[in-house]
Amino acid sequence: MKTQxxxxxxxxxxxxxxxxxEACRTGALSAIDHINAxxxxxxxxxxxxxxxxxxxxxxxxxxxxxxxxxxxxxxxxCVTSWSRKEVIPTLEKAGGTLWxxxxxxxxxxSDHVVYTHACPNQHLLPLLGWAFARLGRRGYLTGSNxxxxxxxxxxxxxVISGAGGEVLGERYLPLGSVDIGRMIExxxxxxxxxxxNNLIGPSQYAFLAAYRRLGEEIAxxxxxxxxxxxxxxxxxxxxAIEPAAAEGLVAAGPYFRGATGWPGAQRSFxxxxxxxxxxxxxxxxxxxxxxxxxxxxxxxxxxxxAPGGTEGIDPATHxxxxxxxxxxxxxxxxxxxxxxxARMGDPYLSHGREAAMPAAPRLKVV
Amino acid sequence: xxRKVRIANLGSARAYILHRPHPTVQALERQLRAIGxxxxxxxxxxxxxxxxADFLFFDVDQGFDEQFPWRPGESPMPMIxxxxxxxxxxxEWSLEAGAHAQLLKPVGDGGAYSALLIARLxxxxxxxxxxQIADLRRRLDERQTVVRAVTxxxxxxxxxxxxxxxxxxMAMAWQVSFEDAARRVVASHDRQEDGNxxxxxx
Numbered sequence: 001m002k003t004q005x006x007x008x009x010x011x012x013x014x015x016x017x018x019x020x021x022e023a024c025r026t027g028a029l030s031a032i033d034h035i036n037a038x039x040x041x042x043x044x045x046x047x048x049x050x051x052x053x054x055x056x057x058x059x060x061x062x063x064x065x066x067x068x069x070x071x072x073x074x075x076x077x078c079v080t081s082w083s084r085k086e087v088i089p090t091l092e093k094a095g096g097t098l099w100x101x102x103x104x105x106x107x108x109x110s111d112h113v114v115y116t117h118a119c120p121n122q123h124l125l126p127l128l129g130w131a132f133a134r135l136g137r138r139g140y141l142t143g144s145n146x147x148x149x150x151x152x153x154x155x156x157x158x159v160i161s162g163a164g165g166e167v168l169g170e171r172y173l174p175l176g177s178v179d180i181g182r183m184i185e186x187x188x189x190x191x192x193x194x195x196x197n198n199l200i201g202p203s204q205y206a207f208l209a210a211y212r213r214l215g216e217e218i219a220x221x222x223x224x225x226x227x228x229x230x231x232x233x234x235x236x237x238x239x240a241i242e243p244a245a246a247e248g249l250v251a252a253g254p255y256f257r258g259a260t261g262w263p264g265a266q267r268s269f270x271x272x273x274x275x276x277x278x279x280x281x282x283x284x285x286x287x288x289x290x291x292x293x294x295x296x297x298x299x300x301x302x303x304x305x306a307p308g309g310t311e312g313i314d315p316a317t318h319x320x321x322x323x324x325x326x327x328x329x330x331x332x333x334x335x336x337x338x339x340x341x342a343r344m345g346d347p348y349l350s351h352g353r354e355a356a357m358p359a360a361p362r363l364k365v366v
Numbered sequence: 367x368x369r370k371v372r373i374a375n376l377g378s379a380r381a382y383i384l385h386r387p388h389p390t391v392q393a394l395e396r397q398l399r400a401i402g403x404x405x406x407x408x409x410x411x412x413x414x415x416x417x418x419a420d421f422l423f424f425d426v427d428q429g430f431d432e433q434f435p436w437r438p439g440e441s442p443m444p445m446i447x448x449x450x451x452x453x454x455x456x457x458e459w460s461l462e463a464g465a466h467a468q469l470l471k472p473v474g475d476g477g478a479y480s481a482l483l484i485a486r487l488x489x490x491x492x493x494x495x496x497x498q499i500a501d502l503r504r505r506l507d508e509r510q511t512v513v514r515a516v517t518x519x520x521x522x523x524x525x526x527x528x529x530x531x532x533x534x535x536m537a538m539a540w541q542v543s544f545e546d547a548a549r550r551v552v553a554s555h556d557r558q559e560d561g562n563x564x565x566x567x568x
Contacts, residue, residue, distance in 0.1 A: 092475050109400035111393075111475050317400045348479070350377025350402020 002044040005288060005295055007032065007281070008066035008096075009047050010077025010087070015054015016176050016201035020079045020273055023236035024101050027269065027277030028076045035285045042289050045281070048072050056082055063087040067094040073295065074099060076280055080200075081105060081147045088112060097299040099284060101276030103232045103253070105151035106347040109317040111300060116283070117276040118254050120155055121346040121356035122322050123231040127252035128159050128196075129357035130326050130338055131229060136193030137165025142183055142207065143198035145172040152198045152231065159353060168192045173199060178206035184214055191220055195228045204233075205240050212245035223248025223328070234271035235334065249329045254322035256334035261323045261342070263312060283311040319345025376482060377402035379420040384412055384433060385448055386425070390473045394423065394448075397478035419443050421482060423469070426460040427451055439464040444489035446481050448473070466492070508545035515548035518555050 009028060011021040032045045048070040052058035059078065066072050067090065075091075076099045078084040084100055091098055091112035098113045106119040131139075139160050143149020149172055157167050168190035171183045180203070187195060199207050211228060215221040233251045241249075255262050255272035262275050264282060269275035287306045288294045294302060303315045312320050321344045327334035343356070381398050385391050386409040395405045408416070409425075412433055416422065422443055424433070427450040436442065439462065447465035449457065450472075460468065467485035469477050512533075519529035537547035 088475065107479065109397070111396060316396075346402075348377070348401045349375055352375060352377060 002036075002042060003295070005043050005045055006048050006070045006072040007045045007284075008063070008070070008072040008075030008077065009049040010052065010059065010063055010066065010075050010098075011049075012052050012054040012079065014051075017079045018054065019237050019240060020102065020232075020234075023234070023271050023273035024076070024079065024277040027101065027274035028281050030274075031278040031281035031285075035281065041285055043285060045285070052083070056080075056086060059083040059086040060090050063096075063098075064090045064094070067091075067096045071295075073097065073298075074284055076101070076277060078102070084113065085147075095298055099277075099280035101280045102273060105148050105155075106345075106349070107151065109319070109347050111318075113318060114280065114283070114299065114313055115317075115319045115345060115347070116280045117272065118231070118252075118322055118324075119319060119345045119347050120152070120231075121349060121351070121353075122254065122324055122343060123252040124152060124155060125159065125353055125356035126324050126340050127229055127231060127250070127326060128156060128163075130252075131194045131250075132163060132165070132357075135225075135227070137163055138168055138193045139165065140168050140187050140190060140192040140195045141170040141198070142195065143170075143172050144200045144203055145174050148200070148232075149198040153196065156196050159357075162353075173203045175203070176201065177203055180207045180210050183207065184210050187211070187221070188214060188218070192226060194226060197228045197230045197233075200232070204237075205242075208245040208249070209242050212242065223250075227328070234273055236271040236273055238329070238332070243332055246329045246332070250326065250337070251328075251334065252324065252326050254325065256325055256327045256336060258333075259323075259325060259336060261339075263321065263323075263342075283313065286311055314344055317345065317347050319347055321345070375402075379403045380418075381405050381421040381423060382412065382416045382419045383407045383448075384422065384424040384429070385409055386428070390448065390471045393473045393475070394469070394478060397473070397476070401479055401482070417442060421446065421485065423448055424460075424463070424465075425450075426456050426465075426468075427471075429459070429463070431463070434463065438462050444482075444485035446485045505545055508548065511552055512545060512548040515551040518551060 011025045012018055013021060032047060035041050036044045048066050050062035050066055052062050063075060066075055074097045078087060078100055079102050081104050087098055088110050099116060100113055101116045103118045103123055137160060141153040141156055143153050153170055160167055169186045173179060220226055227248055227250045230251045233249060234253060235257050238246055253272045255275045258268060264279055286308055287302045290307045291305055303310045303313060321342055323342045324340040325336055326338040327336050381403045383391055383394060383405060391407055398405050410433060420443055423446045426447045441464050444466045445464050447460040447468040449468050449470055466488035467481045469481045515533055516526060516529045519532055520526050533547055537544045540547060
């Protein structure tokens with residue numbers, strides 16, 4: 001006999017980042033199916049779904065609607081950091097929990113959010129360490145004009161300067177803008193060793209296509225000598241990018257299609273977004289199983305009481321331990337270039353930046 | 367020019383929370399531990415080790431002067447006021463106590479990180495201003511000495527401008543400040559004047 005548990009889903013099925021939403025949603029729904037079909041799990045999830053359609057102002061009210069009109073206490077959802085920050089006050093008021101399966105910029109540890117994808121010590125820092133060792137320390141930083149781009153580039157700027165490198169330019173575009181001419185001209189003029197891409201959606205696709213054309217014109221701007229690096233690019237967006245422009249892109253992430261070692265799963269996923277949403281639902285199912293009253297408990301109570309332990313969730317920060325992979329697009333698919341040791345998310349980098357950059361050369365006392 | 371503030375690592379910093387046990391303290395502790403700090407709660411006395419703390423959160427509602435083992439406004443670490451009742455008298459007291467930032471109670475899911483950074487920057491800015499002011503005050507106090515020294519040197523037949531230059535060169539040669547050089551000149555003159563050994567002046 002399975003207990004019915006309503007579970008909120010808050011994903012935009014249209015708008016500039018809908019490919020990522022769909023990947024997360026697919027992961028969550030497939031986990032729900034898997035759990036519902038498994039007789040060993042004593043509960044059955046019933047999705048309660050709302051679609052903000054990419055409208056930032058709809059997230060707060062729709063999240064409130066889920067928590068008010070249904071018995072759901074947990075919501076899987078949000079793609080942008082902006083939308084996550086919009087729903088946190090609602091979660092706090094209603095005692096709800098958001099499960100957030102998307103890479104983000106760190107510097108947050110809400111009591112009402114579980115972060116099941118990577119933060120900078122799991123993506124940006126190892127990626128920069130990798131790039132410093134192979135390409136050089138002169139970078140050009142791009143981003144969409146909101147918190148992800150700002151914070152990722154701020155941290156990158158500090159790490160690059162701290163390593164004696166140089167930031168040759170830092171340029172932002174409004175969300176959805178494809179006005180990438182100036183960035184390309186600045187890159188042409190400054191000849192960096194790598195480009196850090198924190199653009200999202202159509203801006204990113206337009207930028208990648210234009211950069212590919214620059215590389216056809218000038219050999220330096222090809223992936224071998226000056227690749228584009230991303231911390232949030234996964235298979236779920238490759239189809240939106242011109243195949244030739246995608247070739248050679250470098251990305252950091254906890255999973256790429258076909259990789260092994262995803263925590264708690266022997267199966268394959270379409271992308272790390274899908275994998276992170278899938279494991280969010282599974283971790284929740286295990287936290288809710290096996291002790292009475294679990295469905296009414298807050299996240300903090302669940303983490304304290306669940307008989308199976310915290311499911312790999314750090315009770316202090318609500319971040320998770322993840323593998324760290326660097327991959328590069330080769331013939332239309334990500335090929336793993338390097339695998340670093342799995343590590344726990346450290347949102348405030350309280351263990352230091354150096355610890356997260358294994359590839360960076362260090363001075364030794366001899 | 368935009369001022370770039372380097373957001374330093376707060377990992378392993380130690381914070382004291384001077385507040386009676388309360389859900390607000392729990393919420394604050396949770397936030398601080400997530401940021402990577404170690405936390406000590408105490409009330410109503412601040413233990414002696416607190417002098418080495420990196421941050422001090424203090425209760426404005428029930429706090430009082432005698433809790434702080436230093437003069438008001440001279441804390442050796444950034445102080446963050448925990449304000450419940452926003453009464454003018456209590457806010458005034460927290461400012462006199464030397465708050466560098468504040469956090470409103472009840473403390474919920476956020477606010478600690480920005481309070482830490484703002485308090486630290488305000489504390490550092492106040493430290494460096496205090497050092498500058500002390501230095502300027504010392505120089506101001508020495509102004510009379512400088513005037514006397516220049517007058518004494520000028521009396522040996524130089525113009526005032528030349529005497530001033532000479533004093534500057536003496537300071538450079540002795541590797542002391544301009545004011546210290548003036549003090550030596552005046553002291554040596556006073557010694558010759560009254561015939562007594564007045565080395566204690568110099």
